[in-house]
Structures are given as structure tokens and as C-alpha cells.
Amino acid sequence: MMKQIQKGKVVIAGAGPGDPELVTLKTLRYLQHADVILTDRLVSSVLLDEYANKEAEIIYVGKQCRRGASTPQKTINQLLVEYANEGKIVLRLKGGDVSVFSNILDELEALIEHGIPYEVVPGISAALGAAACSGIPLTARGYSTAVRFLTFYKSDVLTSEYWKELAQTSDTLVFYMSSETIDGVVSNLVTHEISPDKLLAVVEQATTPYQKVHISSLYEFESNLKGIQLASPSLIIIGKVVNLHEQFSWLTNSESNELYFDQVSAAIKNLITPRKEKLYAGRA
Secondary structure, eight states: OOOOOOSSEEEEEEOBSSOTTSSOHHHHHHHHHOSEEEEOSSSOHHIIIIISOTTOEEEEOOOOTTSSOOOOHHHHHHHHHHHHHTTOEEEEEESBOTTSSOOHHHHHHHHHHTTOOEEEEOOOOHHHHHHHHHTOOTTOTTTOSOEEEEEOOSTTSSOHHHHHHHHHOOSEEEEESOGGGHHHHHHHHHHTTOOTTOEEEEEESTTSTTOEEEEEEGGGHHHHTTTOOOOSSEEEEEEGGGGGHHHHOOSOOOOOOOOSSOOBOOOOOSSOOTTTSOOOOOBO
């Protein structure tokens, strides 16, 4: 059971992969009681429009790497501390789960430094949402005994030796935040002779009404998918388990090119002056 809500507290909660129904009861309760909500871009607007406390102050602190404006992490940390020090219940909403490719460490360190009480509420990660809604069980018996969560955003992040190990492993590989570098992902795995029976799936806007799944052999990627414009967010799944998609897929690809999540349109300032001006990162 949820403990009695205390004033002057920060709750860092996962809002799930997109579908607003894929959120925990605990996060839903905090949505209904929070005084202030700091929300990432990849959070369903339905949660905020229909379930958030109508009196809550909602602050959009989205990030969008290399596209549009992003809210500096320092600003987010300062907002959490400022509002909590006013005795308010602050809900920090993050897309997916709070512990997978999230800046939760920076925020926890800021809260500890300023003696702010906090709670962490898990959520359904994008990988689990994408796997479920594309019919790709990540560790299906006989296909894979483990799964690795990865990201590839710069060419020097992973060594040649590590790419070789990734190409040879029987583990399912899941790449977050790598849609812009997918050519590099495929090239490195093919260069290191990944098995031809391992397929690639790209899941766009998983769990939302606009979900699309693209399947290809890594060796035929250039002719099948190279240059494709992927919506944000997109998730990459690689391994033998992708072969199960055709048999177990239960959702059809959306025919729409609409975006489920709003784009970040403006960044808020780097420094916070308490109450002298409103500090919002607006949405388009």
C-alpha cells in the first residue's frame, strides 16, 4: 500500500512507453495528488490532461537530442529542489522506466545534496512495451536466454572488440535512442559477421496508435530500410527472437505518419530565479 503522502517530497516515476493505460496505480495516484508535475517529452498527454491534479502546476522539461530545444539537466534539478523546499509534492514523470537510460542519477544526487525526501516508482520500459506490442518475446525459449539493453549515439562509444562480441552473442540486443545511428549499428554487426538468421526489427512509437514495425535481415538492410525516416521514439531489436514477429504479431502497422508525442519547441533558461519568472519548456 502507498504510504501517507508527505509534503516536501519528490516522486520520480515511470510513465510507461506511451499507452497511458500502461502506468502503475501508484504513479496514477501521485498524478492525482501532486502539486507540481515535471514531465518529459515521452509521456502521454492523456495522463496529464485526464488524470493529473487539476490544480497542479505542470512544467514541460523535455529533451530531444539533436532536434529542437532541450531542457538542461541542471535546470530540472533546480526545479525539483526549489518546489520541494516549498513543501510541495513534486512528481517527476519520465517516459518508460526511470532506471533505463534515464538521468535519474543526476536528479537523485541533487535531492540527496539538498536533503529532499524522495520516492522512486518504476514503470514499463520502452523495450518491454515494444516487445509486447510487436509480438517479439525478448528471451523466448530456444531463441535467446538473455537480453542486453544498449545505446549507440556516437561512433567511438563501442569498441571493435565489443561489436565482435555483440555480433557473436546469442543474446537479444535492444538499442535505445539509436534510430539516427541505425546504419552504424547494422554496419558494425555485419562487419563482424553476425549470423544471417538474426533479424532486425525497428519499432516506431511503440504501444501508441501510430506504432509501426519494420523487419529486415541485417544483410538486406540497405535495400530494405536504409534511409528510412523513423519517428521518435524508435527502438531497435536484433536477434533470433525477431523471427517470431510474423507468427505472434497481434497489432497491424499504423497507416498514419502522425507523431504521438509533442516536439520540444523551446528550452527554459539555465539558471532559476525563484518566483521571479515562470520557467516552462513549452510544447509545440
